[in-house]
Amino acid sequence: MTELAAPETPATTRFAARRESILAAATGILNRQGVKGMTLADVAAEVGLITTSVTYYFRRKEDLAAACFLRGIESFEGLVRESAKAPDARARLDLFLELFFDLSRRIRRKEAPPMVSFSEMRSLKEPHRAEVGGAFADMFRRVRGFFDAPEFAGLSRAEANARTHLLLEQAFWTFTWLRRYDIEDYPRLRERMSDILTGGLAARSRSWTPPALGPLTEDGDQTAVGDVSRATFLTAATRLINQKGYRGASVEDISAALNVTKGSFYHHNEDKDELVVACFQRTFAVLRAAQLAARDLPVDQWTRLAATASALTEFQLSEEGPLLRGSAMGALPVDIRHEMSDRYARVSDRFAGMVADGIAEGSIRPVDPLVAAHMLNALLNAATSLGSWVTGLERSEASQLFVRPLMLGLFTR
Numbered sequence: 001m002t003e004l005a006a007p008e009t010p011a012t013t014r015f016a017a018r019r020e021s022i023l024a025a026a027t028g029i030l031n032r033q034g035v036k037g038m039t040l041a042d043v044a045a046e047v048g049l050i051t052t053s054v055t056y057y058f059r060r061k062e063d064l065a066a067a068c069f070l071r072g073i074e075s076f077e078g079l080v081r082e083s084a085k086a087p088d089a090r091a092r093l094d095l096f097l098e099l100f101f102d103l104s105r106r107i108r109r110k111e112a113p114p115m116v117s118f119s120e121m122r123s124l125k126e127p128h129r130a131e132v133g134g135a136f137a138d139m140f141r142r143v144r145g146f147f148d149a150p151e152f153a154g155l156s157r158a159e160a161n162a163r164t165h166l167l168l169e170q171a172f173w174t175f176t177w178l179r180r181y182d183i184e185d186y187p188r189l190r191e192r193m194s195d196i197l198t199g200g201l202a203a204r205s206r207s208w209t210p211p212a213l214g215p216l217t218e219d220g221d222q223t224a225v226g227d228v229s230r231a232t233f234l235t236a237a238t239r240l241i242n243q244k245g246y247r248g249a250s251v252e253d254i255s256a257a258l259n260v261t262k263g264s265f266y267h268h269n270e271d272k273d274e275l276v277v278a279c280f281q282r283t284f285a286v287l288r289a290a291q292l293a294a295r296d297l298p299v300d301q302w303t304r305l306a307a308t309a310s311a312l313t314e315f316q317l318s319e320e321g322p323l324l325r326g327s328a329m330g331a332l333p334v335d336i337r338h339e340m341s342d343r344y345a346r347v348s349d350r351f352a353g354m355v356a357d358g359i360a361e362g363s364i365r366p367v368d369p370l371v372a373a374h375m376l377n378a379l380l381n382a383a384t385s386l387g388s389w390v391t392g393l394e395r396s397e398a399s400q401l402f403v404r405p406l407m408l409g410l411f412t413r
Contacts, residue, residue, distance in 0.1 A: 024113035035123035036247035066128040072116035089149040101190040119327040123248035162401040173378030192368040200409030210306040283323040301358030310399035316383040
């Protein structure tokens with residue numbers, strides 16, 4: 001005999017509503033301050049409760065953080081399941097973007113709860129990290145199903161994984177740039193983004209042979225921090241911050257990774273904010289070096305853009321890499337964050353200028369230069385974690401697997 005679900009009561013309805021308000025508040029704080037910076041007291045204050053009232057719903061901060069990620073994954077899975085009903089791959093992609101931009105619109109209007117920043121998943125501890133990571137991997141596999149279609153016949157597993165990672169990160173990255181636009185612009189932006197994903201940037205058929213650029217870093221500051229150079233110290237700090245988040249990567253973690261004392265750290269850095277700024281400055285220097293080196297190549301703008309994106313993607317996987325993820329900006333003090341954001345905007349504007357010049361000369365299709373620049377930034381940020389989704393990835397393969405699908409279109413085989 002089939003058992004009937006228990007009817008909802010006013011008490012269960014209130015419980016569910018209060019739980020949702022706690023999750024929404026916690027998600028906003030988590031996005032601003034990271035897993036380590038979020039406290040139950042802050043969440044309680046946000047929803048007008050005392051801390052012990054929050055623990056009635058979530059006993060520990062880690063339980064609440066994990067619930068935020070799981071709810072975000074569930075929201076994305078809803079979009080994926082609905083998109084999978086479309087008749088072919090292009091229709092699935094279009095429907096996914098339409099549903100995603102509609103979700104973004106509802107979040108902006110506070111008609112839906114905020115979406116969690118998945119980059120902070122790395123800050124979770126076990127067993128929550130495994131639980132959330134497993135749920136995210138399941139969602140990743142469902143998105144990869146978009147590429148199980150005749151249009152993608154012959155794609156290897158590595159190619160399908162790389163394109164799935166590219167598509168998801170393009171969606172996640174929109175939360176960093178859509179806020180610059182009015183909601184009324186969302187339909188146009190969705191169309192421009194879909195156009196680039198399906199058609200790429202090249203104005204005509206192209207082989208994939210981007211020219212190599214020279215070294216993107218100089219010897220720079222070799223001032224010793226303990227037994228390591230300043231450059232080595234910044235590289236190690238960047239890796240840890242990308243892995244654990246700004247607040248999750250402690251001074252102790254960074255010092256231990258290089259076998260130096262905390263005293264050595266504070267001898268060369270006033271505090272962790274100063275270190276993160278130094279990591280960003282190094283990142284901006286590498287981005288600028290690649291853009292300027294490509295500008296001097298005797299080729300067209302599309303080839304220069306392909307060379308830039310390829311060199312930077314390969315740099316992410318090199319011993320000198322990676323670059324610091326843009327998500328680290330969110331936890332910085334406001335004045336420093338604005339300065340770093342301005343520096344990031346210069347990089348993006350230079351990409352937009354390259355795209356505009358390419359359109360004018362005819363090597364790049366007529367696309368929205370600003371949207372293309374945002375998507376190139378998303379590509380480069382996503383490259384830091386590409387190895388997590390493409391097993392056994394070689395640095396020399398990164399350009400072909402990851403950059404080519406954006407430059408020539410996801411449907412290019």
